[in-house]
Amino acid sequence: MIVSESWERAKTGLARFFGRRGSDAQAEAELGSAQRELDRARAAGDTHAQELVRERLRQRLEEIFRADPAAAGELAQLLSALAPDSSRTFVSMVSGGVNHGPAFQGSHIHGGITFNVQQTPAPAAGGPVRPDQVPLVTVPFSNRRAELAALDETLGAPAGGARAVAVDVLDGLPGVGKTAMAWQWAARVRELFPDGQLYVDFAALRDQVTPLTGPGGDVSEALAMCLRSLPGGDLGMPDSLAERTNLFRSRTAGLRLLLVLDDVNQPGQVRALIPKGPGSAVLATSQNRLRELAVHEGARLISVGPLDEHGGLELLKDRCGAAAVEAEPEAARRLVELCGGLPVALQVVAARLVTDDGLTMAELAAELGDEAGRLAALALDGEESEVSAVLGPTYRLLPPGPARLYRLLGWLPFGVFDAGVAAVAAGIDTGGAKRHLRVLVRASLVEPMSDGRYRMHDLVRLHARERAAEEEPATEQAALAERVGGHYLVLTAFADRALRKERLRIAPLADLLREAADPFAAPGGPPPLEWLDTERPAVLAVLRTAVRHELYTLAWRLAEAFTVLFLYRRYLGAWQESLELGIEAAAAAVARARTPGELAEAMAGEARLRSLLSRPLLDLGERERAGEELAQAVARAEASGHLVLRASVQEFLGRYLDIVDPPAAVEAYRRSLELNERAGETRGAALATFFLGRALDARGDHREAMALLRRALGELENREEPDRRMAGRVRAALGVVHGHLGETEEAIRELREAVDELGAASKGMQYEAQALEQLAGVARRAGGRTELVRECLSRAADIHEALGDRDRARELRERLADDAGE
Structure with missing residues (x-):
C-alpha cells in the first residue's frame, strides 16, 4: 500500500473508498490500524510483517474491484492527486492486471508474457557490456560464515599479479543451500572481478540433453551462452564442443571473470568452462562429490551439510524474529531437528509461522512430529523425508485455489515459469494466477525471480506432482499438456511472424492468432528473439510432452514455428531435436487423419519439417542422413500438392546437391523457380533464381548466370521491404561472374x-x-593492386577472428605475410 507523508491528507478520501460497503468510520479505523502496524514493522525492520499488512490491504482492494469494476477508475483518480506517475501502475498491480468488468469475455487462448524478457544489450560505445548474470539472493541470508570465509580464501584473492584460475565446488544434499551460498558470495565479491560474472544453470540445460545432443550437449550450450556474453558475441559460433571450448579460452585469456556453475553433475561441465584469464575463478555447486576435479584441476571440494542447531535457529530468527524464537526455545530446536537442518524445509516452516496467526512453534512442532512419524512408517527404506514431512501440512493448509495451482505446477515439464504459464496450466485468468502465486510465495512453495518469473524447487515439484497424481482427475495431466502446449504455440507463432514476415508456413494458424493478443506488437512489448531464446528449454520440454501425450498436430505446428529461432541462433542439437519431434508428430498425424484436408496438411507439415532438418544435419556433417530426409520431403511435398512447399523443398534439395553433386543442383533450382513462378511466390522465385545463377556459374555458363543474377537482384531490391542482405549476396555473385x-x-x-x-x-x-576474399582474388589476378589485396585480406581475417574461425583467419594472415616477403 502506498504510505507517504501525504497519508493524513489522503486518509479521508481513502476511508471513503474503503468504506463503500460499510461505514467511513470503520474504514478509517481499519486504515489507521494498518498504518500503526506498518510503523511498528518498519521500526523493527520486520519486512515480513510489512508484507503481511500490504497483502491484507491488497486483498481488500481485490474484493472491491471484483464487486464493483468501476472502483479501479475511482481509485486511480484518488491516487492521481497524490502520486500521478504511480497511480496507473499501482491499480494494475493490486487488481492483478485483470479487467474484472463485463468486457472480459471468453476463455484463455494463452496467458500472455508476464515476465521481463531481457533485451540482448548492444555493445556500448566504450566497449562491450560487462556481464553481471548471477541472480540475487532475495531473502535474508544467514549462517555459513565458515564456508563463505573458505571461498574468500581460495577465490577472493585481490587483483594484481599473475596467479592460476581457482576452482571451488560446493557439494551437498538437494535443498541444503548450495545455490544460495554461491549467489551470496558472488554478490559480496562483485568488485573483485572487473570483467564480470557469468552464470550457468545446468539443471535447466539438462532438460535439453537427449540421445541426439549427446552427453556433452549441455556443456556445448553452456559454452555458447558464455561466449555470447563476452566480446565477439555469438557471431560465427562454432558448432563443435571442442571448437567452442578453444574459443572460450581465447576470449577469456585477458579477462578476470567469475563463473558460477549451478547444479553440475559431471567434471567435464566444469572443466570446459574454466577461463584462461589470471585471477579468474570458478564456483560450482553439485549434489555429487566431484573428486576428479580435485585430482586433475586442483579444485577444492567444500561439503555443505545441513545447518546445525545454532544455524537452524539463526535462520528461524531471520525469518520469524528473534523474539519469537527466544520465547519458545525448545520448540524452535525441535523444529530445526524435524526439518533435518535443510534450509528449504526451514523456510517453509518459517512461512507457516509468519502467515498463520496464532500458530505457536510448539503447536507446529507437534504437528510436524506426527507427520514425520506417518511418513516414516510408509517409507520403504525406513527413512523419513524431512521435506515431505514439512510440505504435507503446509500443503493441506492452502486454500483450494492455490492448492490446485500447486498440484498442477508439479506437472509442468519445467521448473521456471511466469504467471501466464501458471494461468494456462490451471485454466484460470492471469490475475487469479497471480493471486494464487502470492499465496504460494508466502508459503515458500515457489520462489519469485528477479525477472518476474517463478521457480519451484525440484524437491517441491516432486511433492506437488505426487499430490496431483493422487488428487487430480486421470485426464487432467493430458489436458494441462494441451493447454500449456497451446499457450506456447500461440506465443511462438507470434514471435515467428515478428521476426520473419515472409516465410513459408504450413500450419493454418490465422484463426487461432486472430483470437489472441500479440504481445510482441504491443508498445514496449518483449523482443521476440530474446523471448524465444529465454523460453527455449521450456518449448523443447513442451514439444516432448506433447508428443508423449499424442498431441501430434499441436506438436508439429509448434516445431515449425519454433524453427525461426535457429535461423538466428545456431543451437544445432536443439534444432535437430525439435524438428525430429515435429516429424514424428506429423507422421503420426498423417496416420490419424480422418479427412482429406487433415491428411494434406499433416503430409505438408511433415515434408516441410524434413526439408528443414537437412539444414542442421548438413552443418553437423551428416550428409547421407540429410539426403535421406530430403528424398522423403520431396515425396511428401509432391503428394501434398502444395506448390510453394514443393518449390521450397526443391530449393533445399539444390543446396544439398551443391555439396554432393553440383551438376544435379541446376535442375533442382530450375524446378524450384518454375514452381515458385506458378504459385506467384515472388521472393521464393528470386531466391531460386539466385541459387540457380550461382550453380550455372560454377558449371561454366557465365552469361546465363549473369542474366539470372541481375534478375534476382532487381526483384530483391524492388520489394516493398527490400532484402538488403540477400541483395548483397547476389551482388557478390555478380562480381564473381x-x-x-x-x-x-x-x-x-x-x-x-x-x-x-x-x-x-x-x-x-x-x-x-x-x-572481401573474392574481391582480393580478382584484384590479385588483375595485378598491380597490392594495397587492395592487402586491405581486403586483412579485413576478412579480422572478421573471421571475430566470428570464431581462427583457422581461416590464420590462413589469410599467413598469405599476407607471404605476399610481404615476395
Missing part, C-alpha cells in the same frame, strides 16, 4: 558494393568476409 568473364573493373565494382551492403546488413558479416 564478371571475374570469370575477364571483366575485371566490373567485378571489382560489384564486389566493392557487395562488401559495403553486406557490412551494413544485419547478420551479414560472414558473407562480407566471403566477398
Whole structure:
C-alpha cells in the first residue's frame, strides 16, 4: 500500500473508498490500524510483517474491484492527486492486471508474457557490456560464515599479479543451500572481478540433453551462452564442443571473470568452462562429490551439510524474529531437528509461522512430529523425508485455489515459469494466477525471480506432482499438456511472424492468432528473439510432452514455428531435436487423419519439417542422413500438392546437391523457380533464381548466370521491404561472374558494393568476409593492386577472428605475410 507523508491528507478520501460497503468510520479505523502496524514493522525492520499488512490491504482492494469494476477508475483518480506517475501502475498491480468488468469475455487462448524478457544489450560505445548474470539472493541470508570465509580464501584473492584460475565446488544434499551460498558470495565479491560474472544453470540445460545432443550437449550450450556474453558475441559460433571450448579460452585469456556453475553433475561441465584469464575463478555447486576435479584441476571440494542447531535457529530468527524464537526455545530446536537442518524445509516452516496467526512453534512442532512419524512408517527404506514431512501440512493448509495451482505446477515439464504459464496450466485468468502465486510465495512453495518469473524447487515439484497424481482427475495431466502446449504455440507463432514476415508456413494458424493478443506488437512489448531464446528449454520440454501425450498436430505446428529461432541462433542439437519431434508428430498425424484436408496438411507439415532438418544435419556433417530426409520431403511435398512447399523443398534439395553433386543442383533450382513462378511466390522465385545463377556459374555458363543474377537482384531490391542482405549476396555473385568473364573493373565494382551492403546488413558479416576474399582474388589476378589485396585480406581475417574461425583467419594472415616477403 502506498504510505507517504501525504497519508493524513489522503486518509479521508481513502476511508471513503474503503468504506463503500460499510461505514467511513470503520474504514478509517481499519486504515489507521494498518498504518500503526506498518510503523511498528518498519521500526523493527520486520519486512515480513510489512508484507503481511500490504497483502491484507491488497486483498481488500481485490474484493472491491471484483464487486464493483468501476472502483479501479475511482481509485486511480484518488491516487492521481497524490502520486500521478504511480497511480496507473499501482491499480494494475493490486487488481492483478485483470479487467474484472463485463468486457472480459471468453476463455484463455494463452496467458500472455508476464515476465521481463531481457533485451540482448548492444555493445556500448566504450566497449562491450560487462556481464553481471548471477541472480540475487532475495531473502535474508544467514549462517555459513565458515564456508563463505573458505571461498574468500581460495577465490577472493585481490587483483594484481599473475596467479592460476581457482576452482571451488560446493557439494551437498538437494535443498541444503548450495545455490544460495554461491549467489551470496558472488554478490559480496562483485568488485573483485572487473570483467564480470557469468552464470550457468545446468539443471535447466539438462532438460535439453537427449540421445541426439549427446552427453556433452549441455556443456556445448553452456559454452555458447558464455561466449555470447563476452566480446565477439555469438557471431560465427562454432558448432563443435571442442571448437567452442578453444574459443572460450581465447576470449577469456585477458579477462578476470567469475563463473558460477549451478547444479553440475559431471567434471567435464566444469572443466570446459574454466577461463584462461589470471585471477579468474570458478564456483560450482553439485549434489555429487566431484573428486576428479580435485585430482586433475586442483579444485577444492567444500561439503555443505545441513545447518546445525545454532544455524537452524539463526535462520528461524531471520525469518520469524528473534523474539519469537527466544520465547519458545525448545520448540524452535525441535523444529530445526524435524526439518533435518535443510534450509528449504526451514523456510517453509518459517512461512507457516509468519502467515498463520496464532500458530505457536510448539503447536507446529507437534504437528510436524506426527507427520514425520506417518511418513516414516510408509517409507520403504525406513527413512523419513524431512521435506515431505514439512510440505504435507503446509500443503493441506492452502486454500483450494492455490492448492490446485500447486498440484498442477508439479506437472509442468519445467521448473521456471511466469504467471501466464501458471494461468494456462490451471485454466484460470492471469490475475487469479497471480493471486494464487502470492499465496504460494508466502508459503515458500515457489520462489519469485528477479525477472518476474517463478521457480519451484525440484524437491517441491516432486511433492506437488505426487499430490496431483493422487488428487487430480486421470485426464487432467493430458489436458494441462494441451493447454500449456497451446499457450506456447500461440506465443511462438507470434514471435515467428515478428521476426520473419515472409516465410513459408504450413500450419493454418490465422484463426487461432486472430483470437489472441500479440504481445510482441504491443508498445514496449518483449523482443521476440530474446523471448524465444529465454523460453527455449521450456518449448523443447513442451514439444516432448506433447508428443508423449499424442498431441501430434499441436506438436508439429509448434516445431515449425519454433524453427525461426535457429535461423538466428545456431543451437544445432536443439534444432535437430525439435524438428525430429515435429516429424514424428506429423507422421503420426498423417496416420490419424480422418479427412482429406487433415491428411494434406499433416503430409505438408511433415515434408516441410524434413526439408528443414537437412539444414542442421548438413552443418553437423551428416550428409547421407540429410539426403535421406530430403528424398522423403520431396515425396511428401509432391503428394501434398502444395506448390510453394514443393518449390521450397526443391530449393533445399539444390543446396544439398551443391555439396554432393553440383551438376544435379541446376535442375533442382530450375524446378524450384518454375514452381515458385506458378504459385506467384515472388521472393521464393528470386531466391531460386539466385541459387540457380550461382550453380550455372560454377558449371561454366557465365552469361546465363549473369542474366539470372541481375534478375534476382532487381526483384530483391524492388520489394516493398527490400532484402538488403540477400541483395548483397547476389551482388557478390555478380562480381564473381564478371571475374570469370575477364571483366575485371566490373567485378571489382560489384564486389566493392557487395562488401559495403553486406557490412551494413544485419547478420551479414560472414558473407562480407566471403566477398572481401573474392574481391582480393580478382584484384590479385588483375595485378598491380597490392594495397587492395592487402586491405581486403586483412579485413576478412579480422572478421573471421571475430566470428570464431581462427583457422581461416590464420590462413589469410599467413598469405599476407607471404605476399610481404615476395
